[in-house]
Amino acid sequence: MQVLITISSSEPEIKWNAVRFGNFLLEQGEDVTIFLNGPGVALTAGESEQYPIGQQAKVFSLNEGTLVG
Known part of the structure; x- marks a missing residue:
């Protein structure tokens, strides 16, 4: 299944x-695209030890997820 997640x-x-x-969806074999919209375009802004967004984004890209912004 193709899945689109919008982050705004x-x-x-x-x-x-x-x-x-x-x-998680990529691990389940789904085809996933994340669309960055508005304030979501600055994906790693606000990253912290509690919310390692960049680390998750790297895993996402390495697992053939698509980031569009």
């Missing part, structure tokens, strides 16, 4: 959870 929030927790969800 600047909140680090929301961005982190959206990318984690994308990684």
Whole structure:
């Protein structure tokens, strides 16, 4: 199944959870695209030890997920 996740929030927790969800779906064999919109374009802004967004995004890309922004 093809899945599109849209991130349009600047909140680090929301961005982190959206990318984690994308990684989960990739592990299940789904075809996943994450579309970055508005404030979501700055995906790693607000990254912290609690919300390692960049790390999750790297895993997402390495697992052949598609990031569009």
